[in-house]
Amino acid sequence: MAQIVTYARPSRLFRYRRIDKETIDRELKAIEEGYIFCAGHTTLNDPMEGGHRLSTMLSKGRSSQAVKAKVEQAVGSMGIASFSEIKNHETMWAHYANNFKGICISYRTISLISGLASDIDIVKMNYSEDPPVLLRNSETPEERAKLSLSYKTLRWSQEREWRVFSINQGKQRY
Template structure:
């Protein structure tokens, strides 16, 4: 899935963020909607009061629960970060409002790559647009079908007037700068009025990262925008952050596979070759079948690797056979 971030008005800041593979997760007060995080809690307060009356002998314990929930609600303003994205790159209002009146640019992210390797994992969800302020009550807290429902109630609603943004929202555990896998950026769209120098600076900054570039244009006899791919002026055969890490002895051992999975044993070495080319891979330590995720007809493999020389910085990633085949076929230096 691809999502989009419009940028404009602070070119040097935005260029630096692209160069350093980072995005900024704002707090609610930094966003342009004064109603961010607005909720009603009348039902919740009534429920708490009923509990205090019914279980009056435990009212002190209930008061502690009430304070804990209040602290959790306060986190939406003081702890959690918000990274707002859109599902479209060609909305004329978004270009006007968020990309310096079409003089800026729009970043295309692969959402899966953007969220990969985050610990803890970033949450994400579509914004719901409504003319009613969301209501917070105890059922929100104890909902087992959707453990993120509380966060969605607190940070997942906006007025119907904002629905043109078609927003997907990423929620981070921290506010401020967040680092992502550089491969998350797949394309840059330049606005109708983007300066030539800005376009060239972005291309030069992102050289070697396999990013595609598009110029926004007006469709003929239409109010609509369309994108035309343009040539990368700084094409290079030197890949950004590319290296081939070592594979430890016995990291790949086909003899450990159960009989019903033996026919898939070549995928162990294929996955090792893929993982050793991960930008943050220092050393591949273990490749095996995930018994909890696999079935005899649909095996899932996992790889563990170090990101630094010590044993404390490690990553674990899972791959299906289709994913392994796809990425292995793209390797050009075996």
């Protein structure tokens, strides 16, 4: 079977972080110890994230409710870290870097890819007005969860986001 492969990848990915009294020690520790914290789905700022539709074939199947429940469980346990292709974007600084008082950490993409564990995926976000469709196929609940979490509406496209997906939340060393 053929695969979809992304050869065009940015040389650097950027992570906007808030810095204040509560977060500075945590953020410095992550840099010093070489890890990225992958948070849970509920901490994301877009309440529409993680949405999806079931294909007609899948929704008519006897196991559709079980599939849906397993995907929702996988979405809930998935660890996510967000990055951007751009470092000088005023809206990103305002929203994700404590209203221009935070930091933007630069990562060499190739170092990030080679340093993270093999069970971690780095995914370029898709922007569409329609949520992704889950098909009746052999994909695992985790693969379907990643598909669901890889879509945002077009209104978020200026972020030019990439995501790190881990099957567990928490620290991911690179």
